[in-house]
Amino acid sequence: MQTRRKNNIVKPNPKYNLSARLSDVPLEPRTVNQALKDKRWRGALSTEIDAFARNHTFDLVPRPLNHNVVGCKWIFTNKFFATGVFNRCKARLVAKGFNQQQGRDYTETFSPVIKATTIRIILDIAVSMSWPIQQLDVNNAFLQGTLEEEVYMEQPPGFVDKDHPSYVCKLNKAVYGLKQAPRAWYLELKAFLLSLGFKNSLADTSLFTLQVGKDFIYLLVYVDDILITGSTKAGIQRILNLLAERFSVKDPEDLNYFLGLEAHRTDEGLHLSQRKYIVDLLHKYNMVNAKPIGAPMASSPKLTLHSGVPLSDPLEYRKLVGSLQYLAFTRLDISYAVNRLSQFMHKPTQDHWQAAKRILRYLAGTPTHGIFFSAKNELKLHAFSDSDWGGDSEATDVFINGFGTLCPLF
Incomplete structure (x- = not known):
């Protein structure tokens, strides 16, 4: 019999990852x-x-x-x-x-x-x-x-x-x-x-x-x-x-x-990351032990305004997407996915919520990733824009800025 253990598939037990409150950290008072x-x-x-x-x-x-x-x-x-x-x-x-x-x-x-x-x-x-x-x-x-x-x-x-x-x-x-x-x-x-x-x-x-x-x-x-x-x-x-x-x-x-940006500078350059911010975000949404995934967004099926059942309370979705927008400061690899999810803030569905949680799964496997400024970089401006004016069939329903992906300027 082939079990997951024999195939080296191990899911961490959440109870072993709970950290005890340190005695020198006082409780935050309410009054x-x-x-x-x-x-x-x-x-x-x-x-x-x-x-x-x-x-x-x-x-x-x-x-x-x-x-x-x-x-x-x-x-x-x-x-x-x-x-x-x-x-x-x-x-x-x-x-x-x-x-x-x-x-x-x-x-x-x-x-x-x-x-x-x-x-x-x-x-x-x-x-x-x-x-x-x-x-x-x-x-x-x-x-x-x-x-x-x-x-x-x-x-x-x-x-x-x-x-x-x-x-x-x-x-x-x-x-x-x-x-x-x-x-x-x-x-x-x-x-x-x-x-x-x-x-x-x-x-x-x-x-x-x-x-x-x-x-x-x-x-x-x-x-x-x-x-x-x-x-x-x-x-x-x-x-x-x-x-x-x-x-x-x-x-x-x-x-x-x-x-919230962690900076590490060496002779080679400067690395910016938001590791602590990511860890705190994963804790907030109980995704610390989530199975990591290799891409922040699935290529198919394509998210639309009407895909999925509307959420009864969209507040949590909006909070998560807002947090991910700030995270895109150093995580340019999630910029497109977050921009796409932001287009459904006014009427999110279960499919949109699952797509947002997929980004968290991606972050769970890449918490230390960030942006690197090389000390040997030449000060020349490079820009790229992938315009997609006809790619959004719901342009009449939601506001879009006409751009698909905007790459960093350096």
Whole structure:
């Protein structure tokens, strides 16, 4: 009798892959009262409140009668290094921005998010030219953005003033959760960088460039994470020192872990991957022990808008495809499959869901794959477009951009 064991076909037992919670990783509290009972979470709360005081974020005032007052809550998160080792407890006070009223306590909104294409191009230039690449994080970035509107917020839970319990916080600086907070921080940073001689890119508003003679410096902004590279170490260090004088920033370090991207640089070049992101995604959808597959998408049958039974709740499908879209930052091999699945976001079916899980199976066998920037690469632009205007028979039902596969520019 031929068994799977005799044919060397082994399916891992899931119970042996369950990792026990480490004793030094505290549970994330659900309420501020739970957090106050733990020394480590109390320290995290105190750090956040101290940052509010240091930046003069708000003033306690009597509750206004004719103004909207937004609530606030604490967000508790355990922070880990890229290796999965526990780092620290982090507590963040977040305003309930969904209670804001447009035209009353906010007008314009904007989020400084650097484009993935821009990051890839700048990294390719830096690696090809053997430039140093530094990363830094701004502490409580939004608290350093000045508000233009009159905004009131409830006092932080657990830190209500005993002498004035009915008072509210009149915000002077932006707070995480406010609709205009990212824009306020961006304008603050932009004004400072322009005063140093930087120019704001017209193609990507989160890219700033500085040219002094024959030297160049590029600065990329993703909310409160900054990437900086340039032709001279002295020029980069000068900008880093000026940033540290103006804002509260963490010590800069060589690029290693940025926006969930794991960077490994050698003399041969730079390798970017999202291994930890992939592992976390597989855990989330219980696909860690899934049987790996060799391709992210089946060549047939072709997915259509009406293939399969519609999902009763499309939310989970949309979350998964959204996560895969961010993963396509370094996994260009799944770009076409993810782009195809994105065309069914408005009406996904069981067939679309199975196709999305197939991508997870493919990732389960290739978690360390990524994109490589060679140090010997020539700075020449190469582009390829496979246009397929007539290949989608449902072009009248769903919006398509006219492109099938778009290959990387380098």
